[in-house]
Amino acid sequence: MTTLTLPQWLQPWVRLARGEAPQAQIRLLLLQWAAPIVGILVLLAVWQLGASRINTSLGQFPGPVQVYEQAGNLLAEHRAERERSRAFMLRQEERIAARLAQQPDWEPVRRSYTGAPTFFDQIRTSLVTVLAGFLLASLIAIPLGIVMGLSRVLENALNPVVQLLKPVSPLAWLPLVTLVVAALYTTEDPAFSRSFVVSMVTVMLCSLWPTLINTAVGVKTVSDDLNNVSRVLRLKWLTHVRRIVLPSAIPMMFAGLRVSLGIAWMVLIAAEMLAQNPGLGKFVWDEFQNGSSQSLSRIMVAVLVIGAIGFALDRIMVLIQRRVDWKQD
Amino acid sequence: MTARFIIALCSVLLVSAQAAAQNWPEKDELRFGFIKLTDMAPLAIAYERGYFEDEGLFVTLEAQANWRVLLDGVISGELDGAHMLAGQPLGSTLGFGTQAHVVTAFTMDLNGNAITVSNQVWEAMKPHLDMADGKPQHPIHAGALKPVIEAHNDKGEAFRMGMVFPVSTHNYELRYWLAAAGIHPGYYAPLRGDTSGNIDAEVLLSVTPPPQMPATLEAGTIHGYSVGEPWNQQAVFRGIGVPVITDYDIRNNIAEKVFGVSNEWAERYPNTHMRVVKALIRAGMWLDAENNRNREEAARIISRPNYVGADYEVIANSMTGVFEFEKGDVREAPDFNVFFRHNATYPYYSDAIWYLTQMRRWGQIPEHKPDDWYLDMARKVFKPAVYQAAARALIEEGKASAADFPDMNTESGFRSPEHTTFIDGMVFDAREPNAYLQRFDIGLKQDSGRL
Numbered sequence: 001m002t003t004l005t006l007p008q009w010l011q012p013w014v015r016l017a018r019g020e021a022p023q024a025q026i027r028l029l030l031l032q033w034a035a036p037i038v039g040i041l042v043l044l045a046v047w048q049l050g051a052s053r054i055n056t057s058l059g060q061f062p063g064p065v066q067v068y069e070q071a072g073n074l075l076a077e078h079r080a081e082r083e084r085s086r087a088f089m090l091r092q093e094e095r096i097a098a099r100l101a102q103q104p105d106w107e108p109v110r111r112s113y114t115g116a117p118t119f120f121d122q123i124r125t126s127l128v129t130v131l132a133g134f135l136l137a138s139l140i141a142i143p144l145g146i147v148m149g150l151s152r153v154l155e156n157a158l159n160p161v162v163q164l165l166k167p168v169s170p171l172a173w174l175p176l177v178t179l180v181v182a183a184l185y186t187t188e189d190p191a192f193s194r195s196f197v198v199s200m201v202t203v204m205l206c207s208l209w210p211t212l213i214n215t216a217v218g219v220k221t222v223s224d225d226l227n228n229v230s231r232v233l234r235l236k237w238l239t240h241v242r243r244i245v246l247p248s249a250i251p252m253m254f255a256g257l258r259v260s261l262g263i264a265w266m267v268l269i270a271a272e273m274l275a276q277n278p279g280l281g282k283f284v285w286d287e288f289q290n291g292s293s294q295s296l297s298r299i300m301v302a303v304l305v306i307g308a309i310g311f312a313l314d315r316i317m318v319l320i321q322r323r324v325d326w327k328q329d
Numbered sequence: 330m331t332a333r334f335i336i337a338l339c340s341v342l343l344v345s346a347q348a349a350a351q352n353w354p355e356k357d358e359l360r361f362g363f364i365k366l367t368d369m370a371p372l373a374i375a376y377e378r379g380y381f382e383d384e385g386l387f388v389t390l391e392a393q394a395n396w397r398v399l400l401d402g403v404i405s406g407e408l409d410g411a412h413m414l415a416g417q418p419l420g421s422t423l424g425f426g427t428q429a430h431v432v433t434a435f436t437m438d439l440n441g442n443a444i445t446v447s448n449q450v451w452e453a454m455k456p457h458l459d460m461a462d463g464k465p466q467h468p469i470h471a472g473a474l475k476p477v478i479e480a481h482n483d484k485g486e487a488f489r490m491g492m493v494f495p496v497s498t499h500n501y502e503l504r505y506w507l508a509a510a511g512i513h514p515g516y517y518a519p520l521r522g523d524t525s526g527n528i529d530a531e532v533l534l535s536v537t538p539p540p541q542m543p544a545t546l547e548a549g550t551i552h553g554y555s556v557g558e559p560w561n562q563q564a565v566f567r568g569i570g571v572p573v574i575t576d577y578d579i580r581n582n583i584a585e586k587v588f589g590v591s592n593e594w595a596e597r598y599p600n601t602h603m604r605v606v607k608a609l610i611r612a613g614m615w616l617d618a619e620n621n622r623n624r625e626e627a628a629r630i631i632s633r634p635n636y637v638g639a640d641y642e643v644i645a646n647s648m649t650g651v652f653e654f655e656k657g658d659v660r661e662a663p664d665f666n667v668f669f670r671h672n673a674t675y676p677y678y679s680d681a682i683w684y685l686t687q688m689r690r691w692g693q694i695p696e697h698k699p700d701d702w703y704l705d706m707a708r709k710v711f712k713p714a715v716y717q718a719a720a721r722a723l724i725e726e727g728k729a730s731a732a733d734f735p736d737m738n739t740e741s742g743f744r745s746p747e748h749t750t751f752i753d754g755m756v757f758d759a760r761e762p763n764a765y766l767q768r769f770d771i772g773l774k775q776d777s778g779r780l
Contacts, residue, residue: 057547057567077634091382099385103353111358111387114376116635182405194407276394286392289365289540290638291563298634 062297070297078118085113126279133203134264141211149219166209170202170267177201195277202271207264214256218249254321261317265310354385354601362393362402362411365540365637367558368438368586369412370627373636375612384604395538396494404429413589416496416684418710425693430592434715435606436674437586439667442499442576443561446553447546451571453477468578471510491537491554498585501687502576503555508771509753516692546570558647559639565653566643572654580751582671584680606719617669624649672735678742679759681707686762690772697775703762
């Protein structure tokens with residue numbers, strides 16, 4: 001049966017082509033494809049109709065067409081900025097040559113482009129920051145969660161702390177993180193900019209908890225049979241964790257990681273907006289402050305991109321989860 | 330061998346002498362902060378026209394959320410320098426707010442602000458205005474606002490107005506305008522920890538970042554505001570408020586924004602500082618060249634989203650020599666934005682002293698100070714020596730002529746008292762700040778004692 005190895009979304013097409021129960025396949029196809037498309041079309045129609053009725057002080061609320069145009073503008077601006085960057089580099093070489101002619105013993109230093117980051121640069125900054133924060137959170141939450149799941153004492157000790165810190169909004173953490181990072185992170189030539197560290201730590205503080213709690217719960221669900229086997233075999237603690245605990249905890253752990261990543265992305269945008277740290281959040285805030293007739297459309301482009309990236313990140317986590325969760329196979 | 334050695338030595342000495350004469354920058358990667366206002370233009374122009382690059386400087390310009398964040402950035406060293414309110418280096422050096430020694434060697438512009446009220450307040454003010462040819466007669470005095478404020482107070486509501494920062498020009502201008510009509514804007518009492526500035530106030534003034542002014546007015550949180558451009562013209566375009574007076578009519582041709590750096594930075598990087606000032610002088614000259622011929626291009630540049638970002642039409646409205654009050658009431662305002670003429674960019678001690686008198690008038694300086702103190706403080710913050718070095722270098726390079734600048738051999742640092750006109754007809758002589766303060770009906774004086 002080769003069809004079983006095909007991705008699920010392809011199966012009805014293949015079966016239809018083979019003539020296996022065509023009516024059932026068509027119903028399935030309508031459900032899988034037509035319904036989402038209709039949903040999106042209805043959304044666009046409602047958006048277009050609604051937008052034309054909302055008049056803000058910055059002009060009419062942008063509909064899909066204006067937003068599409070602005071997306072094109074943002075791309076054009078990105079290309080223009082790259083062009084300016086190339087021109088900057090050429091000018092720099094000329095100036096270095098001129099100064100060397102005056103001062104032959106000078107060692108030229110080449111500087112990177114000093115222009116403003118474009119929308120696409122901001123997307124990249126946000127992605128890098130969210131992944132760094134999420135990674136850091138996972139590195140802390142997973143080991144801590146395992147220890148919590150294994151030890152009743154530790155669990156009882158840490159539980160109140162976790163319950164207290166878990167619901168704290170990123171906006172409350174941010175001023176503290178900003179000041180603490182400013183006080184502690186004071187190298188002369190830092191590898192990462194301070195704003196990056198602030199965003200990353202804020203993301204970490206807020207996205208830690210689902211992974212931590214799920215890991216702990218996952219660890220506790222290890223069946224007694226397995227624990228008994230481990231005891232009989234007199235497995236060392238580390239081997240016990242690796243061979244017995246981790247495999248049973250992984251499905252829960254990944255469910256937690258998935259929630260964590262979603263939170264990380266939402267927190268990052270808010271943090272960038274408030275702290276004026278580079279990224280998509282800053283883009284949105286800058287456009288709000290600009291208050292030009294195009295600002296609303298540009299913010300809408302950012303909103304859609306933020307949504308699309310959040311969705312993509314979630315899908316990636318689901319794929320990884322399926323890969324590592326061998327129980328489902 | 331020795332002859333060769335001497336020749337080699339000579340050439341080395343020659344090269345290093347040349348390098349010293351060139352005054353290459355000690356630091357060439359710089360981050361400057363600005364607030365989204367049209368008077369950040371000298372920074373954008375120096376960047377876009379390559380004046381910074383001509384000085385061997387690699388400058389990144391970054392918009393800041395508000396004046397406090399910007400000042401903290403300069404003090405902490407995260408920013409190398411910034412577009413600042415003239416009162417910021419003075420206020421922080423004398424310790425109102427964050428205490429830090431901040432200096433300036435370059436004034437970025439003169440004037441450029443206005444006071445805007447909401448549509449409802451404008452309608453209520455209208456019956457009290459003097460009309461000429463069907464249009465309100467300018468300048469509009471705060472006397473027309475007085476009955477509106479009283480009506481609010483009778484209903485038990487506070488009349489609230491926004492300004493951008495406690496030591497901002499906008500705060501002092503708004504206070505000046507109100508007080509000139511006998512409306513008390515309130516005192517500060519920092520020794521008691523009261524930095525709200527609302528003691529005895531008939532109008533409650535509060536801080537709002539410039540770009541958020543129109544939104545805050547629209548939300549009804551404030552009834553009017555004092556802010557720089559384009560945020561007054563924005564209110565006209567968006568139909569949410571009406572500018573009633575420009576600061577040119579309240580008090581004119583005193584330093585508005587300055588380019589501020591920390592004193593530590595200035596001492597550590599003297600050549601860099603001088604070169605930055607050179608680039609900014611050239612930008613100022615370009616902005617005012619040939620009767621504002623370049624202003625439209627400048628408005629196009631700063632309307633980009635990474636600079637001011639407002640629509641070109643809104644920015645051009647005030648930058649090209651006109652100003653729109655009530656929708657359709659466009660009036661000539663040739664000196665609304667001054668970037669170079671009237672020796673605009675020179676850091677005058679007298680400008681610093683005017684700000685210090687206003688800080689004393691409203692209690693930000695809590696105690697009486699002798700006249701000498703005012704000049705000493707101005708000298709501590711305003712650094713004409715750096716400006717003069719930059720101007721001389723530009724003259725030498727043929728990029729400017731001596732006639733563009735004040736005569737540096739005789740310059741005392743004081744503008745003549747006739748240079749500035751005030752809405753209440755007062756005369757300001759910076760050599761006698763206490764005598765000036767003594768003449769105001771509303772305001773702290775030598776014998777006021779502590780609040």
